[in-house]
Amino acid sequence: MTLDALQIDPLALAAIAGMALVTYASRIGGWLVIRRLVVSGRARAALEAVPGAVLAAVITPAVLATGPAETAAAAITVVAALRLPQLAAIVIGVVSVVILRAVLY
């Protein structure tokens, strides 16, 4: 292992600190405000939609804008995830993208 692999970059440190702060805030936030505020109705629906929406946004370029192999492999992964354990579906997705790339490109 080189010395480089043991270093902490200042910007990386800032990113980790920022992520740690907002994550802890999210963990204690609901507990802190619950006695004063009940999140319900549309605000609750909006909050509940966020994690799925963010995950969907993250993978949009890879799934829709990379190529037919990736789009097809994404569809295969979803079908596999509906029937199989999560890890099995991931392995099937990765294997299918390798095969599809070899066939299509």
Place this chain on the structure above:
Amino acid sequence: MRDGAIDVLPAAVAVVPFALLLGALAAQKGISVPEMVLMSATVFAGSAQFVAVDIWREPVPWLLLTVTALMINLRHLLMGASLAGKIGHFGTGTSLIALFTMVDETWALAERRAARTKLSATYFLTMGLILYVNWIGWTGLGAALGGLIGDPSRYGADFAFPAIFLTLLVGLWQGPRTGVAIAASAIVAALVYLSFEGPWFIAAGGIAGALAGAVIGPADEAVTETVE
């Protein structure tokens, strides 16, 4: 203590391959072992860390990473709110420590426990501590080993992220309402991705999904809300 350890064991074992994979992918992005260990020890949130490693690049976009982590972790607000009444007897200091270890798995197990019997701080903290040490250890080991693997796209490892997130999405699915939020997010994310430099399409998609969720409204409270 024994109950907490036994109940959390399957989750601790199941997370090992994901932790190794996260560490390995992080190493390929140039994240060092100390950085990975520090991130796991302070953030301790699987989905947020996978997303962070996915969008990680040089120079490190710390603001974007922070905003994205916040959006991914918004669900914690609801989880903490639902736990508030069940950990009311913990005391403030213990609650602040217990909530640091609240992840999807410990939250779900604590909810199940609270439905059967009184939720003890020992039970909750035992689960949290086991998952915490487990997560730091395996993600750190993954980062240490990950640099040895080489070009990830050769064996499709670059597709591991989309595959992981797709399976998480399937797990989050709660009917057509989820589908509309996901579709709104994907459409806006695609448009922003094609129009603007940088990964702001993630925040844009997240906001579009939240707005879609608000427009559709809650599953069971829609009627009472319009009455109010």
